[in-house]
Amino acid sequence: MGTRSRIGIQLQDNSVLSVYCHYDGYPEFNGRVLRDNYNTVEKVKELIDGGDMSCTWTNADWNNETMPEMGALYYTSRGESLESNAPRYDDDIFEFLKKENNEEYAYIWSVNNKWVCMNMNQFNDNDPQKVEIPEGAVGQ
Numbered sequence: 001m002g003t004r005s006r007i008g009i010q011l012q013d014n015s016v017l018s019v020y021c022h023y024d025g026y027p028e029f030n031g032r033v034l035r036d037n038y039n040t041v042e043k044v045k046e047l048i049d050g051g052d053m054s055c056t057w058t059n060a061d062w063n064n065e066t067m068p069e070m071g072a073l074y075y076t077s078r079g080e081s082l083e084s085n086a087p088r089y090d091d092d093i094f095e096f097l098k099k100e101n102n103e104e105y106a107y108i109w110s111v112n113n114k115w116v117c118m119n120m121n122q123f124n125d126n127d128p129q130k131v132e133i134p135e136g137a138v139g140q
Contacts, residue, residue: 003005005030005105007056008096009044016096016108017087020052022068025105027117031133033057034107037070039122044109050074051083057138097128 005025008018026107030095038047047056054073061067062078075085090096097106097118106118106128118128 004103004104004134005107006096006101007107008049008090009048009109010093010111012111014111016093017048018090018096018108019048019050019055019085019087020103020136022053023024023055024057025103025133027105027133030056030105030107031117031131032136032138034109035133035139037137038109039140041109041113046052046053048087051087052083055072106139 002023003025005021006018007021007030008016010016021030024033038044039058040106046092050072052075056072057070058073059070060065061073076082095110096108103120106115106119106120107119110116115133117131117133119131120128122129
């Protein structure tokens with residue numbers, strides 16, 4: 001069973017474009033991967049443009065064979081259409097953070113050019129709890 005997450009970018013008009021990620025959504029993995037490897041607007045846009053994904057950072061393909069580079073494992077790479085796995089558009093951050101999305105964590109690249117992580121299972125006054133992304137690299 002995966003730790004589901006939603007990864008988004010806040011656009012200038014405060015709308016959000018996001019994708020679903022099935023595995024390793026907890027801050028100790030996805031948070032660190034996003035912070036360390038998707039740390040510019042261009043890299044975040046490229047990650048999201050690929051659509052929904054199994055994971056953000058792996059060196060194995062769908063057949064569990066080693067890939068030459070680390071990166072996201074998109075559903076499109078196993079033959080699914082981008083149309084059915086396309087990034088989701090939300091009018092604002094509140095729509096992006098709806099509790100009924102069923103993801104455990106939500107990550108957003110904010111207009112301040114940094115990642116913000118929310119625990120979607122811990123709501124206070126209908127707002128998810130902000131979670132710090134741990135220091136250090138993945139595996140530390």
